[in-house]
Amino acid sequence: MSALEVDVGGRAGELAIDVALRAAETPLVVVGPNGAGKTSLLMMILGAATPRRGRITLGGATLFDDEQDVDVPLERRGVGFLPQRYALFPHLDALQNVAYGIVAPSRDERRARAMDALRELDVSSLAARRPAALSAGEAQRVALARTLARRPRALLLDEPLAALDVSVRRDVRRFLADGLRAWRLPTVIVTHDRDDAAAFDGDVLVMEHGKVVQRGRLAELERRPGTDFVRQLTSGRRALPPPAP
Amino acid sequence: MRASLSPAPARPGSRAALAARLWPVGLAVLSGGLLLLVALPLAGLFFTTSPRQLLAGLANPLVGPAVRVTLFTTTASLALVVACGTPLAWVIARRRTRAWRVLETALELPVVLPPAVAGVALLLAFGRRGLFGPALAAAGIGLPFTRAAVIVAESFVAAPFYLQAAVAAFRRLDPDLVLVARTLGASWSRVFFTVAIPLSRAGLAGGAAMSWARALGEFGATLMFAGNMEGRTQTLPLAIYAALESDLRTAQSLSIVLVAIAFALLVGVRAGARP
Amino acid sequence: MTAVVTRGVCAILLVLLLLGSAAAEPPRRELVIFEAASLKEPFARLARRFEAENAGVEVVTNAAGSQELRAQIEHGAAPDVFASADRRHMDALVTQGLVLSPSRFACNEPVLILRAGLAATIKSFADLPRAERIVVGAPEVPIGGYTLQILGKSAAKLGADFPRRVEAKIVSREPNVRQVLAKVVLGEADAAIVYRSDARAARGKVAVVEIPPELKVTAEYPIAALKAAPHPDLARRFIELVRSPAGLSELHEAGFVPCARP
Numbered sequence: 001m002s003a004l005e006v007d008v009g010g011r012a013g014e015l016a017i018d019v020a021l022r023a024a025e026t027p028l029v030v031v032g033p034n035g036a037g038k039t040s041l042l043m044m045i046l047g048a049a050t051p052r053r054g055r056i057t058l059g060g061a062t063l064f065d066d067e068q069d070v071d072v073p074l075e076r077r078g079v080g081f082l083p084q085r086y087a088l089f090p091h092l093d094a095l096q097n098v099a100y101g102i103v104a105p106s107r108d109e110r111r112a113r114a115m116d117a118l119r120e121l122d123v124s125s126l127a128a129r130r131p132a133a134l135s136a137g138e139a140q141r142v143a144l145a146r147t148l149a150r151r152p153r154a155l156l157l158d159e160p161l162a163a164l165d166v167s168v169r170r171d172v173r174r175f176l177a178d179g180l181r182a183w184r185l186p187t188v189i190v191t192h193d194r195d196d197a198a199a200f201d202g203d204v205l206v207m208e209h210g211k212v213v214q215r216g217r218l219a220e221l222e223r224r225p226g227t228d229f230v231r232q233l234t235s236g237r238r239a240l241p242p243p244a245p
Numbered sequence: 246m247r248a249s250l251s252p253a254p255a256r257p258g259s260r261a262a263l264a265a266r267l268w269p270v271g272l273a274v275l276s277g278g279l280l281l282l283v284a285l286p287l288a289g290l291f292f293t294t295s296p297r298q299l300l301a302g303l304a305n306p307l308v309g310p311a312v313r314v315t316l317f318t319t320t321a322s323l324a325l326v327v328a329c330g331t332p333l334a335w336v337i338a339r340r341r342t343r344a345w346r347v348l349e350t351a352l353e354l355p356v357v358l359p360p361a362v363a364g365v366a367l368l369l370a371f372g373r374r375g376l377f378g379p380a381l382a383a384a385g386i387g388l389p390f391t392r393a394a395v396i397v398a399e400s401f402v403a404a405p406f407y408l409q410a411a412v413a414a415f416r417r418l419d420p421d422l423v424l425v426a427r428t429l430g431a432s433w434s435r436v437f438f439t440v441a442i443p444l445s446r447a448g449l450a451g452g453a454a455m456s457w458a459r460a461l462g463e464f465g466a467t468l469m470f471a472g473n474m475e476g477r478t479q480t481l482p483l484a485i486y487a488a489l490e491s492d493l494r495t496a497q498s499l500s501i502v503l504v505a506i507a508f509a510l511l512v513g514v515r516a517g518a519r520p
Numbered sequence: 521m522t523a524v525v526t527r528g529v530c531a532i533l534l535v536l537l538l539l540g541s542a543a544a545e546p547p548r549r550e551l552v553i554f555e556a557a558s559l560k561e562p563f564a565r566l567a568r569r570f571e572a573e574n575a576g577v578e579v580v581t582n583a584a585g586s587q588e589l590r591a592q593i594e595h596g597a598a599p600d601v602f603a604s605a606d607r608r609h610m611d612a613l614v615t616q617g618l619v620l621s622p623s624r625f626a627c628n629e630p631v632l633i634l635r636a637g638l639a640a641t642i643k644s645f646a647d648l649p650r651a652e653r654i655v656v657g658a659p660e661v662p663i664g665g666y667t668l669q670i671l672g673k674s675a676a677k678l679g680a681d682f683p684r685r686v687e688a689k690i691v692s693r694e695p696n697v698r699q700v701l702a703k704v705v706l707g708e709a710d711a712a713i714v715y716r717s718d719a720r721a722a723r724g725k726v727a728v729v730e731i732p733p734e735l736k737v738t739a740e741y742p743i744a745a746l747k748a749a750p751h752p753d754l755a756r757r758f759i760e761l762v763r764s765p766a767g768l769s770e771l772h773e774a775g776f777v778p779c780a781r782p
Contacts, residue, residue: 048427074428075430075431080428081424089422089426091443091444100426100439101430150430368706372706468695469702472703473658483695489587490585491660
């Protein structure tokens with residue numbers, strides 16, 4: 001399995017960002033308080049923001065390198081992105097949403113492949129529904145189907161569970177954790193929830209003020225919290241503010 | 246302040262109770278005031294004439310050519326404004342630098358220019374002695390006093406209404422949708438046509454309607470830049486002004502025609518924009 | 521508390537605003553003159569003179585198209601004096617009993633004007649068809665009516681097809697004479713027919729060509745006090761000033777001519 005390797009520095013408004021990370025066999029979970037620069041980091045990896053310096057490689061291919069003057073445009077990076085509220089196109093039905101990113105020689109084939117993608121996530125029955133008629137959990141599956149149908153080489157998930165009701169969160173978390181194991185893609189997940197970090201069973205990277213302040217397995221962080229934020233996160237006191245909508 | 250924050254029903258006689266009682270009255274007086282200010286002149290236009298007078302006014306030979314010129318030029322100017330204004334609004338909505346803000350403000354200026362000044366400005370740009378007049382003349386184009394000049398004048402004064410609405414509509418677009426479309430491999434042009442425009446349809450249509458309405462009522466800039474020639478550059482507002490010189494009743498009939506056309510167009514555009 | 525205070529202040533301001541119009545009585549006597557647009561400059565000078573001669577009087581002038589002023593008077597405007605550029609509008613007000621006996625105080629005659637640089641091409645009225653773009657007044661407005669009369673008469677003197685050759689070059693029929701003038705001043709039109717007073721106002725920017733005497737028509741300017749004039753005595757004195765030698769000399773300066781004996 002290939003790896004996503006990132007080492008970038010740059011600015012996001014007032015914030016100076018400087019982060020190195022690697023995601024391969026297990027998902028990398030990025031946690032941090034609001035304004036730590038987590039979303040800006042995702043934008044740099046996606047190609048929607050340009051780092052001032054650094055290097056991003058995916059499976060050996062260079063996506064960005066300031067020294068070699070490489071900056072692969074966003075639409076050709078092959079990085080799948082699932083934003084916090086999934087961003088399904090409200091004017092298209094589920095099938096059309098999934099078909100949007102599929103490149104195929106004919107319209108019929110696009111639709112067929114979109115249907116396959118929906119089926120893989122058990123939501124083919126929702127094909128004709130508009131996003132407004134989907135629950136948050138259903139919308140997430142359709143959005144995942146849309147992302148995966150493009151056969152991305154890496155996945156970025158921004159707060160994938162934040163839009164969900166607490167009642168369904170546990171099921172979706174398990175579904176997502178299983179899915180990530182099955183899809184075998186280098187994945188970066190931004191979250192604010194300790195239980196997410198635990199369920200995805202990967203390395204945890206803690207960001208504060210644009211920098212990495214601690215990294216390691218969750219158990220390690222719990223044993224030796226490096227900052228107040230980590231202490232609050234791992235103590236389960238849920239002192240974290242909910243993510244900005 | 247405590248009273249207004251308190252969830253409990255206000256005590257009779259308290260300030261909150263008084264405010265609660267005065268609120269509907271104030272609401273009615275203030276909103277009613279504006280309603281009357283706008284509605285009464287329109288009512289005056291419609292109800293101080295008799296059907297016979299209206300028909301006599303409509304039989305005026307000015308009416309037919311003026312209606313034709315108006316419909317042709319306003320439709321053409323709407324097409325021009327929408328075709329060029331939509332991409333421009335998209336660019337403006339996505340740029341956040343100071344220079345673009347200044348440009349955005351500058352593009353709103355035709356709204357505050359007195360129409361006659363707008364007409365002079367057009368002459369100073371495209372007239373014989375204007376900035377581009379000699380270049381146009383060399384290409385064999387003489388804009389002033391032509392029907393094309395009417396379209397240019399209408400577009401000049403009407404474009405800001407469309408641009409403002411379109412920029413606002415594009416700014417309301419969820420940036421995640423654009424980003425996701427791009428990660429799904431869509432080029433900027435595909436994002437524009439398949440995401441931005443369909444999702445901003447209501448805002449764009451509203452702007453188009455306002456811009457069309459403004460073009461319909463355009464008078465001063467047209468008179469200055471395109472002159473007043475029956476069947477060629479005389480639009481309904483110009484015909485109304487000409488009729489005012491001789492006969493208020495004819496002018497009134499023409500005004501009713503203009504208002505009726507505007508109303509039908511606005512209703513049509515709004516209905517068509519509903520998803 | 522602040523919200524209540526703000527609301528109170530707003531209410532007071534609103535009441536003041538409503539009372540304002542009634543309370544703002546002019547401290548001095550205000551003489552209101554409605555005059556045809558072409559009279560704007562000479563009347564402004566006469567107004568200053570009148571104020572100098574009558575302490576405590578302020579003269580407010582409103583220059584606009586005669587037909588607009590007439591419509592305003594018909595709908596209740598109450599100036600003290602109305603000076604019209606054409607008898608038709610004054611006669612209409614007489615018929616409705618809104619003005620006292622009008623009198624003719626000045627005359628104006630149409631002239632041909634050319635944009636700068638054309639004087640060599642168009643030396644006389646007969647050369648008018650040589651212009652590329654001619655602008656005239658709309659038939660509904662006085663200057664347009666006079667233009668039609670001039671062209672009508674020209675057929676006999678300058679050839680039966682002269683009016684048609686001129687008509688072919690007309691690119692616009694403007695709804696007021698100032699618009700006609702502006703088109704030539706700006707250089708968009710080559711030639712136009714306007715009043716001599718307008719040509720005078722644009723001195724240096726347009727060339728003037730006389731219209732042959734046998735084609736000439738004369739515009740008569742009547743002036744009258746309103747029946748409902750708030751200051752009848754001042755209105756009468758202002759009209760006297762306009763008709764005095766001093767007034768006539770101001771009008772002459774502005775391009776108006778003495779009227780021929782009827």
